[in-house]
Every structure is written in C-alpha cells, then in structure tokens.
Amino acid sequence: MRKNIVAGNWKMNNDLSESKKLVKGIKKAIKKKELKNTRVIVSPTYVSLNAVVKKAKKSAIEVAAQNMHQADSGAYTGEISADMLKSVGVKIVILGHSERREYFGETDALLAEKVDQALKNKLEIIFCFGEKLEDRKNDNHFKVVESQIKNALFHLEAKPWKNIVLAYEPVWAIGTGETASPEQAQEMHAFIRNLVTNKYDAKVADNVSILYGGSVKPANAKEIFSKQDVDGGLIGGAALKTEDFVALIDAI
Numbered sequence: 001m002r003k004n005i006v007a008g009n010w011k012m013n014n015d016l017s018e019s020k021k022l023v024k025g026i027k028k029a030i031k032k033k034e035l036k037n038t039r040v041i042v043s044p045t046y047v048s049l050n051a052v053v054k055k056a057k058k059s060a061i062e063v064a065a066q067n068m069h070q071a072d073s074g075a076y077t078g079e080i081s082a083d084m085l086k087s088v089g090v091k092i093v094i095l096g097h098s099e100r101r102e103y104f105g106e107t108d109a110l111l112a113e114k115v116d117q118a119l120k121n122k123l124e125i126i127f128c129f130g131e132k133l134e135d136r137k138n139d140n141h142f143k144v145v146e147s148q149i150k151n152a153l154f155h156l157e158a159k160p161w162k163n164i165v166l167a168y169e170p171v172w173a174i175g176t177g178e179t180a181s182p183e184q185a186q187e188m189h190a191f192i193r194n195l196v197t198n199k200y201d202a203k204v205a206d207n208v209s210i211l212y213g214g215s216v217k218p219a220n221a222k223e224i225f226s227k228q229d230v231d232g233g234l235i236g237g238a239a240l241k242t243e244d245f246v247a248l249i250d251a252i
C-alpha cells in the first residue's frame with residue numbers, strides 16, 4: 001500500500017546551524033506522534049545533509065538531497081554524485097524540480113539520465129514535474145505533464161517504480177501563494193495514476209505515492225491532502241518553520 005508523505009524542500013535556505021535547529025525542532029515535535037502510514041522527509045542543502053542525517057537519527061525523519069549529478073565521478077566542478085550522497089547517509093534524492101529545469105536548464109533527457117543513476121545507486125527518487133501558467137491557460141497541462149513523465153520515467157521497467165515518488169508541482173503555484181484547488185490537484189493526480197496504470201499496471205499505479213506541491217500551508221493542506229489521489233505534499237515555504245511543517249504532518 002502506498003504511503004502518505006510530507007516532504008520539506010528547504011531549497012537554498014538555512015545555514016548549518018539553522019538546519020540543525022529546524023530538524024531538532026521537528027524531531028521533538030513529532031516524537032510522540034503516531035505517524036502510522038506517513039513518512040516525514042526533509043531536504044536541506046548539501047552542506048547540511050550530513051549534520052541533518054545525524055540529528056534525524058532515532059526519529060521518523062528521513063533526509064533527501066535536492067539534486068545530484070548523473071555521472072559516477074569526475075571533472076564536474078561544483079557537482080555532487082550519488083555515491084557522495086550515500087556516504088553521508090542520504091537515501092533519497094529530489095530530481096526534476098521546476099527550479100532546476102528553469103534556472104539550470106535541466107531537460108527531460110538529462111533527468112532520465114539522473115533517474116537511471118539514482119536507481120543504479122539504490123537511491124529513492126522524488127520526481128517533480130508540472131506545467132507552467134501558459135500551459136494551463138492554453139489547456140495543455142495534461143499534455144505537458146504526460147510528456148515530462150514519459151520522457152524521464154517511462155523507459156523504466158515496473159520493478160524500479162517501488163523507488164519512485166511522484167511530485168506534481170504546477171509552476172504557477174510554487175512560492176506564489178496561489179494553490180491549485182483541491183479539485184484541480186485531484187484531477188491531475190488521477191490523470192497521472194491513470195498514465196502509470198496504462199503504461200504498467202494497476203498495482204504499480206496504486207503503490208506509487210503522488211505528492212502535490214505549490215503553496216501548501218496549514219490553512220489549505222487538509223483539504224488538498226484529503227483528495228483520493230493526493231498522497232501528501234512537497235512543501236517549500238511552509239517547511240521552513242517547525243510549527244507550520246508539523247501542522248502539515250497533522251493535516252494528513
């Protein structure tokens with residue numbers, strides 16, 4: 001059965017001491033909670049990964065990296081490999097975030113390589129995709145999402161899908177305060193699950209968690225998370241404050 005997930009993407013926020021403080025706060029706040037079928041993931045910057053992994057020990061918190069390079073190693077100044085992530089205890093990596101696509105030119109083809117590299121290294125992937133505002137205005141949102149998923153993930157066999165989490169993040173809703181309505185989120189999530197069913201089978205589709213991301217906050221989380229095909233959220237801004245993030249965990 002698929003899991004619910006509340007994942008905080010800290011993006012380029014929080015230095016080392018702020019990162020340690022935030023994970024410590026979350027750890028304390030969730031200590032006595034019965035999380036049942038819910039996973040809690042935080043994703044600090046590279047420089048804080050090791051420290052956050054250590055602080056998260058003996059808690060339900062899992063730690064993800066925000067990106068990684070597609071090669072094993074080599075002359076790629078400024079980059080981080082899958083092996084390096086594993087060496088500091090990281091088991092999950094976010095790939096395909098719209099900010100990586102937009103500001104760092106990451107294409108579907110490159111992301112397909114990163115996906116293969118992550119899976120080869122037994123890293124779990126939170127794979128992000130989503131349409132831009134003009135795509136939605138032109139009624140192209142389903143087509144765009146379908147091609148992003150097909151191009152980066154549909155070369156995979158069914159088996160590796162147990163290590164894939166999908167994150168639908170409409171670009172127009174990220175950091176803008178504008179959220180997709182719960183109905184819009186459900187409509188797209190059902191479409192995505194159907195795509196996976198058609199390509200693989202119902203079992204693969206039922207087992208994949210599909211997260212929603214884009215201006216999720218305590219005030220709107222419950223309604224979004226309550227939708228049948230929404231299995232939690234990938235959270236930016238609201239993941240930076242302990243009480244807000246914990247409220248999102250409570251909302252699931």
Ligand SMILES: O=C[C@H](O)COP(=O)(O)O
Pocket residue numbers: 009097169173174175176177213214215216234235236237238
């Ligand atoms: O990765 C997280 C998403 O980009 C959502 O960010 P946001 O919650 O600040 O809109």
